[in-house]
Amino acid sequence: MTRPRVVVAGLGDSGLLTAIHLARYVDVVGISAKSALVSGQELGTRLARPDQWARDYYVPFDRYRRLDGARTVHGTLTGVDLEARTVGVRLASGSASEEAYDVLVVSTGVTNGFWRRPDLQSADEVEASLDAAHQQLAAASSINVVGGGAAAVSTAANLATTWPDKLVALYFPGDRPLPRHHPAVWTTVERRLADRGVALHAGHRAVVPDGFACDRITTEPVEWSTGQPAAAADATVWAIGRVRPNTGWLPPELLDDDGFVRVSPDLRVVGTDDVFAIGDVAATDPIRSSARNRADKLLAKNIRAHLAGKPLGEFKAPRGRWGSVLGVQDNGLEVFAPNGKAFRFPAWSIDSVLQPWIVRRGIYGGVRRP
Missing domain, CATH: 3.50.50.60 (FAD/NAD(P)-binding domain)
Structure with a gap:
């Protein structure tokens, strides 16, 4: 049959x-x-x-x-x-x-x-794209991350962890990132970002050029529709959820x-x-x-x-x-429940x-x- x-x-x-x-x-x-x-x-x-x-x-x-x-x-x-x-x-x-x-x-x-x-x-093309993005960020001394979701927050935290000598800044449009998570999640994650030296800039909504699909890491200064001066960096990662x-x-x-x-x-x-x-x-x-x-x-x-x-x-x-925000870190994996409380898988596990x-x-x- x-x-x-x-x-x-x-x-x-x-x-x-x-x-x-x-x-x-x-x-x-x-x-x-x-x-x-x-x-x-x-x-x-x-x-x-x-x-x-x-x-x-x-x-x-x-x-x-x-x-x-x-x-x-x-x-x-x-x-x-x-x-x-x-x-x-x-x-x-x-x-x-x-x-x-x-x-x-x-x-x-x-x-x-x-x-x-x-x-x-192809496999070669996937691997080349992974390496190209990493190498561009590795060569930058300053990095701006634009966006308020988990992808943007995770990017800022992990870049600052891997390269503590770089200037990493996170720009987001609201009062806090992770607006769809429980507020307690941001309270915890904010401390993690501060420990890594990430500069946080609330209330910044980026001007997205016509036709720009956020499909590359850019080097030009970022303009803001919310009136702040343009923000320059060697590299800008766009994670604005479009x-x-x-x-x-x-x-x-x-x-x-x-x-x-x-x-x-x-x-x-x-x-x-x-x-x-x-x-x-x-x-x-x-x-x-x-x-x-x-x-x-x-x-x-x-x-x-x-x-x-x-x-x-x-x-x-x-x-x-709910779930992880920053991914696996040196001290393990922190996972957030829907009520904002965190539990951790220790690094050894x-x-x-x-x-x-x-x-x-x-x-x-x-x-x-x-």
């Missing part, structure tokens, strides 16, 4: 985990513009310590044991025929292809700055006014029966939190239930952000417990050594 085929369009963090949960039950075809997982997480570590970041966040697909039964396609999506149940793919070779599906998962994510791009890239959904390959009727995929609470795309969406591309709630709250397990369960004609469960978005047992074994179902 032929098993159902599920095409997972996008193998970032959410798409990869969904594929892993499904691969033992259905035929999975994963389509990715990269030949490996290139996570959008932990920008600060990626820029400051790229080798350490790559160990956990840049992982070839063939290292995931539970993907052994799946097929991965290196290419970019060009369109979907909802009636014929096929997606179009432009392969890395340049040729065109089609993949048929019984169920389609849209997990193509968003474009955000220079670190989350939908471009087709995300754009990677949905140009989808019919407009599946999208909301901002281009994100409209979904019902069971993660099914509105107006379809056999298309689901997950991650930053899915308009589940104002902060699209299915990307950060393990909705992959629910989605895999719902797809199996859909194929079996059974009822589907609903995704319930959390009220606020990161490589002996957290990564090998909780992450690689528990979350991913086994990851081979490189």
Whole structure:
């Protein structure tokens, strides 16, 4: 008996985990513009310590044991025929292809700055981009970070930790960064930044030049619409959260006014029966939190239930952000609960417990050594 085929369009963090949960039950075809997982997480570590970041966040697909039964396609999506149940793919070779599906998962994510791009890239190109950003910052004596979210805060903290002799400044538009986190989170993180000598500048809203997609580290002074003098530095990292959904390959009727995929609470795309969406591309709630709250397990369960004609469960978005902000530091990993309280994985546990047992074994179902 032929098993159902599920095409997972996008193998970032959410798409990869969904594929892993499904691969033992259905035929999975994963389509990715990269030949490996290139996570959008932990920008600060990626820029400051790229080798350490790559160990956990840049992982070839063939290292995931539970993907052994799946097929991965290196290419970019060009369109979907909802009636014929096929997606179009432009392969890395340049040729065109089609993949048929019984169920389609849209997990193509968003474009955000220079670190989350939908471009087709080989392994060499990914590694070159990682090194280029790191080397540009390594050569700078002063660095401005613009933005008020976790990516900006993490970047400022990690750059200042790796290069304590550099002048690192964080500029943000509100009274405090991390506005979607519990206020107690910023109280704690502010102390961490002060300990590292990061200069904090509240109430600074940057003037973003027309056509500038925040897709590079710049060297020009930053102008402010809030009236302050321009801020000059050898390098400026833009992390202002101007995300754009990677949905140009989808019919407009599946999208909301901002281009994100409209979904019902069971993660099914509105107006379809056999298309689901997950991650930053899915308009589940104002902060699209299915990307950060393990909705992959629910989605895999719902797809199996859909194929079996059974009822589907609903995704319930959390009220606020939670998790790590700064990533792994010399003294361990600090994780914040929704109420703002922190608990810490001590440094000794990161490589002996957290990564090998909780992450690689528990979350991913086994990851081979490189």
